[in-house]
Each structure stands twice: as structure tokens, then as C-alpha cells.
Amino acid sequence: MALNVNQPLKREQAKVMSRFDLISRMVAKIPDEDAVVGGIGWTNFDLWAVKRRPRNFYMLGSMGLAVPIGMGVALAQPDIHVFALEGDGSLLMQLGCMATVAARKQTNLTVVIMDNGAYQITGGQRALSDEGADLVAIARGCGLEQAYWAADEDAFEEMIALAHKEPGPRLIGCRIDKEKPRETTERDPPILKDRFMRALGVKQG
Amino acid sequence: MATETWYEITVKVLKKHKVDLVTYVPDNVLRPLIELIHADPYFTAFACAREEEAVGITAGAWMGGRRGIVLMQTSGFATLPNTLASLSVPFQIPTLMMVSERGTMGEFNIGQQMVARTMRPVLDTLMIEAHTMTRLDEMEFILDRSMIQAWATQIPCCYILSPLLTGGKVFAA
Ligand SMILES: Cc1ncc(C[n+]2csc(CCOP(=O)(O)OP(=O)(O)O)c2C)c(N)n1
Numbered sequence: 001m002a003l004n005v006n007q008p009l010k011r012e013q014a015k016v017m018s019r020f021d022l023i024s025r026m027v028a029k030i031p032d033e034d035a036v037v038g039g040i041g042w043t044n045f046d047l048w049a050v051k052r053r054p055r056n057f058y059m060l061g062s063m064g065l066a067v068p069i070g071m072g073v074a075l076a077q078p079d080i081h082v083f084a085l086e087g088d089g090s091l092l093m094q095l096g097c098m099a100t101v102a103a104r105k106q107t108n109l110t111v112v113i114m115d116n117g118a119y120q121i122t123g124g125q126r127a128l129s130d131e132g133a134d135l136v137a138i139a140r141g142c143g144l145e146q147a148y149w150a151a152d153e154d155a156f157e158e159m160i161a162l163a164h165k166e167p168g169p170r171l172i173g174c175r176i177d178k179e180k181p182r183e184t185t186e187r188d189p190p191i192l193k194d195r196f197m198r199a200l201g202v203k204q205g
Numbered sequence: 206m207a208t209e210t211w212y213e214i215t216v217k218v219l220k221k222h223k224v225d226l227v228t229y230v231p232d233n234v235l236r237p238l239i240e241l242i243h244a245d246p247y248f249t250a251f252a253c254a255r256e257e258e259a260v261g262i263t264a265g266a267w268m269g270g271r272r273g274i275v276l277m278q279t280s281g282f283a284t285l286p287n288t289l290a291s292l293s294v295p296f297q298i299p300t301l302m303m304v305s306e307r308g309t310m311g312e313f314n315i316g317q318q319m320v321a322r323t324m325r326p327v328l329d330t331l332m333i334e335a336h337t338m339t340r341l342d343e344m345e346f347i348l349d350r351s352m353i354q355a356w357a358t359q360i361p362c363c364y365i366l367s368p369l370l371t372g373g374k375v376f377a378a
Contacts, residue, residue, distance in 0.1 A: 035269075037265070057265075057268065059292070060291065060295070061287070061290075061291025061292065061295075062257070062261065062287065062288050062291045062292040063287075064257070065257065065258070065260075065261035065264075065288065065292065067261075068253075068257075068258040068259075068260075068261025068262045068264075068265065069261045069262070069264055069265035069268075069292075070265060071261075071262050071265060072226075072261065072262040072263060072264060072265020072266035072267070072268070072269065072271075072273070073265040073266070073268060073269040074265075074269075075226060075249065075262070075265070075266050075269070075271060076226075076265070076266040076267075076268075076269025076270050076271035077269045077270070094255070094257065094258060095254075096253070096254020096255055096258060097253075097254065097255075097258050097261075099254055100251070100253050100254060100258060100262075103251070104251060189295040189296040189297070190295075190296060190297045192296070193268060193296045193297065193298065196268055197268050197270075200268070200269060200270065201270075202268065202269060202270035
């Protein structure tokens with residue numbers, strides 16, 4: 001895919017956007033069949049706040065595993081697209097997963113990174129992503145070649161739409177502000193899992 | 206008829222229960238099993254960077270309707286308590302694990318030995334079903350029945366492969 005101006009390779013070239021707004025745009029854009037996995041951190045809360053989307057899975061712990069869990073869903077459901085939403089702090093804990101996704105060429109997976117340069121949920125401490133660790137560059141170094149920063153909201157939407165046009169895997173880096181999430185995800189793991197599995201048609205009755 | 210090896214039995218039972226996704230971080234003792242699985246197109250098998258990731262992938266696959274198992278050595282298991290306690294157990298995801306037991310019966314590395322001792326207390330604390338497999342003639346029964354139980358109860362299951370079963374890793378005296 002040709003490199004276009006809306007898909008910069010450097011973090012500084014990306015606009016700082018709103019997490020709630022980006023997730024709203026994403027949810028509006030993708031088909032209901034697609035699955036979304038929300039990592040821990042505030043990304044999870046805004047995913048919950050945007051819409052009670054049946055094919056969303058919300059983690060409550062296991063920091064850094066949104067991408068592996070999303071990859072597992074993608075392996076099990078090759079006919080749908082899976083989006084893994086992860087915070088920068090979380091991804092920094094599990095960088096190896098990007099190499100796994102790249103090596104397996106998981107075509108139906110898109111990783112969306114919400115990079116606020118901080119661990120917001122634990123008090124806003126500075127993260128390594130704000131000290132020079134560029135997660136898109138790391139993704140590329142892992143072999144995930146279709147990794148770009150979203151220059152702005154329109155570019156983000158274009159990149160989300162690509163999921164259904166060209167095979168992945170793909171990683172979209174989003175620089176976001178430090179705004180608080182709108183709601184808090186319900187903390188009832190078996191129910192969250194049950195809803196997700198029924199929405200996928202894996203559990204019936 | 207030659208008796209089946211532990212790894213042939215494992216592959217047979219995995220197929221019986223339609224467990225076709227195998228994620229792992231390698232171990233020397235597990236090598237014949239990993240080789241057999243890779244040679245068989247029935248399986249999707251690959252190494253991950255970390256065991257946590259391997260568990261995350263099979264957990265996602267389970268929710269998506271596909272059965273998997275994670276292979277590792279005892280040191281790998283020692284990296285997993287957080288993942289098991291915050292993902293598999295509370296979400297009731299029947300994570301299957303097969304752990305080659307290192308650090309015992311002829312180990313030379315005290316690091317391996319100490320790490321190995323942390324495994325059973327963690328399994329017990331998390332109320333994860335665990336079986337130490339020592340005998341070839343019991344293996345099929347344990348694997349088969351415990352998988353059925355894991356699916357039914359949605360509680361993870363850990364198969365510990367004792368050196369008594371696998372021969373372990375042999376070091377020069
Ligand atoms: C293994 C582990 N270490 C630390 C924590 C505490 N913790 C929970 S969320 C979080 C920060 C998440 O940061 P990020 O993914 O960037 O999301 P944000 O809060 O910024 O949205 C931390 C450190 C944890 N849950 N698990």
C-alpha cells in the first residue's frame with residue numbers, strides 16, 4: 001500500500017485527538033459482525049460508554065493482552081474482522097505480541113493504539129511512549145508493516161475502513177488527550193464473556 | 206504393537222476433542238510433541254514471545270468458538286499467575302495448559318528448581334484442576350476426562366508432565 005500523507009510514520013506528526021470521539025467514529029464505521037476487544041485502562045471505559053455493542057469484549061485485568069485476545073478471536077472467526085483496542089502503557093508491557101501478529105499474518109486483525117503518553121487510569125504517570133518510544137515504529141520493527149499514525153480524525157476513519165478493503169494485519173496509532181472516560185465498564189467477568197460469546201453465536205440457548 | 210509415546214497419545218486426545226490451536230514457548234522436553242504437532246496439518250501451531258500471550262490467544266479463540274492448548278515449561282508457568290487470576294479464572298475460560306516439569310529429578314539449575322516449586326501453590330490457590338502425569342498407561346484417561354471436565358465446568362486445567370513420564374532432561378553426572 002502506498003504511503004499517504006494521512007498516515008505518518010512519526011508520532012509527532014499525528015494530531016492529538018479525543019479517545020471518546022475516535023471510538024465513536026470507529027463503532028459507527030464498522031459492521032455489527034466485527035468484534036472489538038478493549039484492553040484495560042481508560043480505552044476500555046470509553047468503549048463501554050460509546051455503545052453497548054454486543055460483539056465487544058471488555059478485559060478487566062491481564063494488562064497488555066488485548067492484542068493476543070483479539071488475535072485469538074480472529075483465529076477462531078476468520079470471516080469477521082477483529083479490532084484490538086489497547087493503551088500505550090499496556091502495549092509497552094507486551095511488545096512481543098506485535099511480532100506474533102506480524103509473523104502469523106493475521107489478515108483479519110487491526111490493532112488500535114490509544115497513546116496518551118501516560119498511564120492515565122493509575123494517576124497519569126508518564127509512560128515510555130512520551131519519552132521516545134514510538135509504538136508505530138516498534139510495530140514496524142516487529143514486521144507489522146501496515147503500521148501508521150493517524151494524522152487526524154479523517155485519516156483514522158480511512159484506516160478503519162481499510163480493514164474491509166485490504167488484508168491486514170494493521171496497526172493504527174492514535175495520539176489522544178488526557179480527557180477522562182465517560183463511564184465505567186461493568187465489572188462482571190462471566191457476564192461480559194457470556195454476552196460476547198452469545199453475540200458471536202458460539203453459545204446458544 | 207509398539208506402545209504409543211506420550212506425545213502421540215497427546216495428539217490423539219487433542220484431535221478427539223477438536224483442540225486444533227496450539228500456542229507455546231518451547232521447552233526441550235516438549236520438543237517431540239511440538240514437532241509432531243507442526244508436522245500435522247490438522248493443527249495451527251506457533252510459538253509466542255511470552256506464555257501470557259499464548260494464554261491470551263487461546264482465551265480469545267475459546268470465546269470465538271475454537272479450542273486451544275498452551276504448551277510451556279515450569280518457568281513459563283511462573284510468568285502466568287496474573288493472567289490466570291485476571292483472565293482465565295474470573296471470566297470462566299477453560300484454559301488448557303501442558304507444562305513440562307523441570308527443576309526436579311535430576312535438575313542441575315537451582316533457578317529452575319526454585320521456580321518449579323512455585324507452580325503447585327499457584328494452581329491450588331486459583332483452584333485450577335491440575336494433574337501430574339507420571340505413567341503412560343494413565344495418560345489418555347487423564348487427558349481425555351479432564352478436557353471434558355474443563356469444557357463442562359469452565360475451569361482451566363493444567364497437565365504437568367513429570368520426568369517419570371517423559372524421561373525429563375538428562376544431564377551428565
Ligand atoms: C501487570 C499489571 N501491572 C500494573 C497494573 C496496574 N495498571 C492498571 S491499568 C494501568 C495503566 C494502563 O495504561 P494504558 O494502557 O496506557 O491506559 P490508560 O490508563 O492510559 O488509558 C496500570 C499500570 C496492572 N493492572 N497489571
